[in-house]
Amino acid sequence: MTDIESHGEPAGSAAGAAGDRPQTSGRAGTPHSAAAAETLAAACFLVAAVAAVALGIVYWRGGQTQLEGLLLAVAMGGIGVGIVVWAKRFMPDDEVEEDRHPLVSSDEEIAAFRSDFEHGEQSIVGRRLLIGSLGAALTALGAALLFPIRSLGPRPGRGLKRTPYAAARGRPGGVRLVRADNTPLRPNELAVDGVVTVFPEDHTEAADSPTLVIRTRPSQELQLPADREDWVVSGIIAYSKLCTHVGCPVGLYQAGEALLLCPCHQSTFDVLDGARPVFGPAARPLPQLPIAVDDEGYLIATADFSGPVGPGFWDRDR
Numbered sequence: 001m002t003d004i005e006s007h008g009e010p011a012g013s014a015a016g017a018a019g020d021r022p023q024t025s026g027r028a029g030t031p032h033s034a035a036a037a038e039t040l041a042a043a044c045f046l047v048a049a050v051a052a053v054a055l056g057i058v059y060w061r062g063g064q065t066q067l068e069g070l071l072l073a074v075a076m077g078g079i080g081v082g083i084v085v086w087a088k089r090f091m092p093d094d095e096v097e098e099d100r101h102p103l104v105s106s107d108e109e110i111a112a113f114r115s116d117f118e119h120g121e122q123s124i125v126g127r128r129l130l131i132g133s134l135g136a137a138l139t140a141l142g143a144a145l146l147f148p149i150r151s152l153g154p155r156p157g158r159g160l161k162r163t164p165y166a167a168a169r170g171r172p173g174g175v176r177l178v179r180a181d182n183t184p185l186r187p188n189e190l191a192v193d194g195v196v197t198v199f200p201e202d203h204t205e206a207a208d209s210p211t212l213v214i215r216t217r218p219s220q221e222l223q224l225p226a227d228r229e230d231w232v233v234s235g236i237i238a239y240s241k242l243c244t245h246v247g248c249p250v251g252l253y254q255a256g257e258a259l260l261l262c263p264c265h266q267s268t269f270d271v272l273d274g275a276r277p278v279f280g281p282a283a284r285p286l287p288q289l290p291i292a293v294d295d296e297g298y299l300i301a302t303a304d305f306s307g308p309v310g311p312g313f314w315d316r317d318r
């Protein structure tokens with residue numbers, strides 16, 4: 001049996017009366033040094049709390065990356081240093097050994113264990129200043145870390161699923177297709193194998209609206225779903241220009257095979273077959289735009305695209 005190690009316990013105390021059982025105790029040292037350590041740890045926690053509050057204020061007032069990083073470091077460092085001081089000064093960490101004994105504890109051992117347990121508990125619950133300051137630091141830091149939720153920006157709502165072409169639904173004249181200079185386009189201005197990028201009238205800056213209008217060859221037979229047969233005007237068909245992989249503009253048309261190529265990762269779409277992807281990483285067809293001709297002979301969209309444009313997102317199909 002090894003000797004009992006005990007620090008700061010008077011000889012013959014309750015702990016010492018436990019005979020040959022192992023003992024552990026904290027390293028609070030003298031009351032003066034213990035109070036100094038407690039004050040230091042509490043000061044660290046309070047500094048962390050102030051830094052966390054300042055972090056929230058800086059973020060709320062518009063943010064400043066370097067200052068936010070510094071304040072976050074102070075907040076987390078203060079909590080860390082405070083916990084280390086607390087642990088080193090007040091938490092038992094002595095290494096002890098004990099020979100194996102009969103497993104049944106005597107009444108004295110049970111009493112001694114209870115005494116030790118309550119002594120350790122007091123190391124934690126008896127230090128209101130430390131617990132209060134640590135709680136303040138963690139609460140302030142937790143609140144500050146919630147602020148970046150605001151940086152997620154406004155809810156997209158249906159903005160990812162609608163384009164300005166949606167205004168065409170139910171409107172007799174639809175929405176005219178225009179070039180980048182906002183001039184409308186007639187079918188006979190598009191040669192066979194020709195491709196033009198168009199936009200909804202008055203929305204040439206809309207990032208979700210670039211559309212490829214393609215005139216296929218008379219010899220090329222379209223294989224569209226039955227409900228899209230009237231989405232075509234004299235062999236002219238329109239698809240979103242935004243690749244369904246990660247959104248690059250699909251700009252290369254291989255007229256002989258009626259294939260659209262995305263230059264970013266070589267996704268290839270079959271124009272005759274509803275822009276189905278036939279090669280590359282894109283997994284979805286390019287959304288098709290239903291088109292017609294208005295009373296003045298210009299190309300119009302009669303509704304929005306057949307699906308959300310561009311890359312997929314979490315609730316695209318809902």
Ligand code: FES
Pocket residue numbers: 243244245246247248262263264265266267280281282
């Ligand atoms: S963005 Fe078109 S293939 Fe990747």
